[in-house]
Amino acid sequence: MAVTEAERALEAAYRTEKRRVLATLIRLLGGFDAAEEALHEAFAAAAQRWPREGVPQNPYAWLVSAGRFRTIDRWRRETRHAAALPDLLALAEPFDEPAMPEAIADDELRLIFTCCHPALPPDQRIALTLREVGGLTTEEIARAYFATPPTIAQRIVRAKARIRDEAIPYEVPGRADLVERLESVLRVIYLVFSEGYAATGGPALTRADLCAEAIRLARLVAELTGEAEARGLLALMLINEARRPSRTDAAGDLVLLEAQDRTLWNRAMIAEAGEMIGSAFARRGVGPYTLQAAIAAMHAEAPDFAGTDWQAIVSLYDVLLRVDPSPVAALNRAAAIGMRDGPQAGLAAVDAVAAGGGLEAYHLSHAARADFLRRLGRTVEARTAYRKALALVRQDAERRFLERRLSALEDQ
Amino acid sequence: MRYACLIYYDPRKLFGGSPEAQAALEQCEGYDETLKESGHFVAAEALELPEGSMTLTVRDGKMSAVDGPFMETRDMLGGIIVIEAADLNEAVRVAGGHPLAKIGAIEVRPVVDFSTPPPQF
Structure with missing residues (x-):
């Protein structure tokens, strides 16, 4: 009876507290490797002691102090007092158990900012964030990104080495750097989401997990930074x-x-x-x-496709292009103009954007052109544009869609 | 998941008497216990030098057994440890704590999960 209750509590703690305990241990022990080892030992200790001594009231605090004490103990036994002395001094300071849940979440936020530090290459930021903040295994990340586990493992090892060697601080940046650092964090989160959302291949479950994790992270960052x-x-x-x-x-x-x-x-x-x-x-x-x-939201709140407020959408794109100009946003604006003013205007807008360059290798630029040409009845040119899009498309579902459109035109 | 940590070293270096090699050999003694305490340990064996080993093949029903392999390269497989770890990065971290990682090299190889399909060639 008591054993099963302890087991259940342990499983629940593993699911809900693991990430937060790790985030706090990294701060207390000053490094990823020491913290991961301590986390592992803390759960090993809990598996031994919870069935005998009962489940602690605050599993998070219990696990943090168990991990910390085991680490001090191990460092003492490893007879490298001299080398470990600064670490031990830092550890000797009493651990103030955070009474407020915000303080625990602060450690998670520190971890996100560290994992997304601009000194790390972007692919390392993503792998490190998913493993350390998201709690995914190396193998799960590899499956989601169609990479081999050693490739992902190496990114994570290199990122951690860089954090250690460059002494990247474990902290939420101050006001002066916050905007720039936040941009890197948000980009990592959005890349994780897009990977889960856009790609149509691979195991569906892992993909949906990426989206859910990205939303969890964005919620955390939004709530804590405001x-x-x-x-x-x-x-x-x-x-x-x-x-x-x-x-x-x-x-x-x-x-x-x-x-x-x-x-x-x-x-x-x-x-x-x-x-x-x-x-x-x-x-x-x-x-x-x-x-x-x-x-x-304009799309999501429209009653139906015909009832979409294209004028408002074009205006929002105008603002977006002023704040953050990009060829892809310009292309989307051109497509919205086509919806507002008809295919002739849409085609002219798409061609004007394409003339600006930067979209030659982007399949949707050719697909948008093809669609307006099709609507105008310019079948021969539409076919050429669909073929160009097909030569560039990489996702299976999108390829099948373009092939259906092309073959419908060829039947004419 | 389980991972096999295959430990390779140059025996002339490991048993050559240098202070680092001496220290690594001493640390090796209690290392299984460390792994047991942390809950990663599954199995471990150190291997004799390959001079004492045989290599056998069966072809067309006939067995051929020869001695060796003889050391062509300086590094040889000297030990195997099987560990339980949450993922490849944890396995790499655990293997990185092995004293012989400082003298030789450790290959971390996932143990086959027979519920997944075999690789195709």
Whole structure:
């Protein structure tokens, strides 16, 4: 009886407390490797003692102090007092058990900022964040990114070595650096989400996990920093996530926005995002993520495709292009103009953007052109544009969609 | 998951009497206990030098057994440790704590999970 209760508590602690205990141990022990070893030992100690002594009231605090004491103990036994002396001195300071949940979450936030430090190459930031903050195993990350486990393992080892060698501090940056550092954090989170959302191959479960983890991280960062763009990113991801069930049909084929079943959309998520966007606009705290979220919300809140407010969407793209210019945003604006003013205007807008360069290798640029040409009845040119898009597309579902469009034109 | 840590070293270096080699050999003695305490230990064996080993093949029903392999390279497989770890990075961290990692090299190889399909060539 007591054993099963202890086992259940241990499993629950492993699920819910592991990440936070690790985040605190990294701060207390001053390094990833020592903290991971301490975490492992803390759970080993809990497995021995909880069944005998009962489950502690605060498993987080118990695990942190067990991990810390075992580490001190081991360092003493390893008879390298001299080398370990500074570490032991730091450890001798009493551990103030954080009474407030915010203090525990602060350690997780420190960990996110450290894992997303600009001194690390972007692919290392992603792998390290998913493993250390997200609690995914090396093998799970490798499956999600179609990489081999040793490739991912090496990224993580190198990132940790760099953090140690360059003495990257374990802290949330001060006001002066916060905006720049936050941008790196948000980009990592959005890349994790996009990987889970956009790719159609691979094991579906892992993919959905990436989206859920990205949303969890964005929520944490948004709540703890209170920064508008963190909320903007959270809103953007919530709206995309809300529409996920309608994006593909039972066969795994792509369903365009105009044909999506809007009753499948998660209205609670869309409403939560809408509130965040509204308050950001009310406080004029509007950056690129909030603007993209606002555009996504225009689509999500429209009663149907025909009832979409294309004028508002074009205006939002105008603002986005001023704040954060990019060829892809310009292309999306051109597509919205086509929806507002008709295919002739859309084609002219797409061609104007393409003339600016930077989109030659982007399949959706050719696909957008092909679509307007098709609507104008310029079949020969539309076919050429679809073939160009097909030569560049990399996702299976998108390829099948373009092939269907092309073959429909060839039957004519 | 289980990982096999294959320990390679140059025996002339490990048993050559240098202070680092002496220290590593001494630390090796209690290392199984350290792994047992941390809960990673599954099995471990140190291996004799390859001079004492045989290599056998069966082809067309006939067995051929020869002595060796003889050392062509300086490093030889000298020990095997099987550990239990949450993922490859944890296995690498645990293997990195082995005293012989300082003298030789340790290959960390996932143990086959027979519920997954075999590789295709």
